[in-house]
Amino acid sequence: ALRRGTTLEMPAFTINGMNITLTSYGSGTTRPPIRCTSVASGSNKHAIRVDSGNHLVFRDFILEAPKATSCMRLGGASSGDIKLDNVKLSGASWGLRAFSMTNLAVHNSEVEHIKDDGMFIQGVTGIEISHCYVHDVNENWKPPYTPQGQAGGDAIQFDKCDQWRVHHNELDRTNSGNKFCFISNNAQQKDGIFEHNLTRGPLTSGDGGSAIYMHDGDGLIVRYNTILGPAPTALYSHATKLKIYGNIISETSGGITASKSASVWHNVFYKLPAGVLKGGTINAHNNIFDLQAGATAPFGKVSNLDESHNLQREGTPSSGSFAGDPSFVDPSKGDFRLQS
Numbered sequence: 001a002l003r004r005g006t007t008l009e010m011p012a013f014t015i016n017g018m019n020i021t022l023t024s025y026g027s028g029t030t031r032p033p034i035r036c037t038s039v040a041s042g043s044n045k046h047a048i049r050v051d052s053g054n055h056l057v058f059r060d061f062i063l064e065a066p067k068a069t070s071c072m073r074l075g076g077a078s079s080g081d082i083k084l085d086n087v088k089l090s091g092a093s094w095g096l097r098a099f100s101m102t103n104l105a106v107h108n109s110e111v112e113h114i115k116d117d118g119m120f121i122q123g124v125t126g127i128e129i130s131h132c133y134v135h136d137v138n139e140n141w142k143p144p145y146t147p148q149g150q151a152g153g154d155a156i157q158f159d160k161c162d163q164w165r166v167h168h169n170e171l172d173r174t175n176s177g178n179k180f181c182f183i184s185n186n187a188q189q190k191d192g193i194f195e196h197n198l199t200r201g202p203l204t205s206g207d208g209g210s211a212i213y214m215h216d217g218d219g220l221i222v223r224y225n226t227i228l229g230p231a232p233t234a235l236y237s238h239a240t241k242l243k244i245y246g247n248i249i250s251e252t253s254g255g256i257t258a259s260k261s262a263s264v265w266h267n268v269f270y271k272l273p274a275g276v277l278k279g280g281t282i283n284a285h286n287n288i289f290d291l292q293a294g295a296t297a298p299f300g301k302v303s304n305l306d307e308s309h310n311l312q313r314e315g316t317p318s319s320g321s322f323a324g325d326p327s328f329v330d331p332s333k334g335d336f337r338l339q340s
Helices: none
Strands: 007-008 015-022 032-036 046-050 051-063 068-074 081-089 094-107 110-112 119-130 134-135 156-159 162-167 171-173 178-185 192-195 196-202 211-214 221-223 226-228 235-237 241-244 248-250 256-266 268-269 277-285 288-290 299-308 326-332 335-338
Touching: 007 221, 032 046, 046 051, 051 068, 068 081, 171 178, 178 192
Parallel strands: 007 032, 015 051, 032 051, 046 068, 051 081, 068 094, 081 094, 081 110, 094 119, 110 134, 119 156, 119 162, 134 171, 156 178, 162 192, 171 196, 178 211, 192 221, 196 226, 211 235, 221 241, 226 248, 235 256, 241 256, 248 268, 256 277, 268 288, 277 299
Antiparallel strands: 326 335
């Protein structure tokens, strides 16, 4: 345990074993900083590295690693049950990286000023990320344009993961372009929920991007999120039977493209261009389309569309839907409740 009011400066930690906690103690609310001096020059240097650790807890400190490969590198076949709580990671090429383990939890934490991915998690089963703030990532991107090959960072990226829940986080990509706020890629993933999150960006640039990207998977859920522009699109998916409901999508350049199949229910689309729903087999019910002025067609190219009971502000809806003003309370301030 590190005493509050002190600073620990050293090259790096390697922590292996069982039932280990790295935390802080003492009075005051300021967490003690750990400053890593390792330099990533020709080889990986991680401020904190775990290769074989079980039942580990990292809590209540700040980790600064401006020249390291990553702030924390966790994983290994014998690793599992690792928890981060109230930790701030700052400055490295990657924030948190985790590989080939089971049961990872990240709560109440912040990841900032990262050159590539805020969190990159691969081959992990059993993930919960909640109440985190991830911002100022993919800083390799420089305006007005940097190719994706040189700046391909996301706020959170999952690869070959399953049994995950990402909720009540703020993922801010408003100061960098390319890629995604959240991406999950695994053809075998069937148990994934992305809910109650706030996303902003990424910026629209030559290589595109999206707030959320589900490369593949089956039966994943995206619900109760607020997805704000600027962003090239709100959600892009190659998954099957994706469930998208209860989301507010506001002022993004594009809406939802689900190339295979998705159910899209009870969502608000505000100040988007026409054709905000595109894809393969789309079931769209009880959505509100309050689009840009003159955007009279909420549906783009859809191979198989089943839609009814949608409300659209402009244009002529189908016989099963409605035209009219939804009368939001105050959309300019993000209040999309409906007036009486």
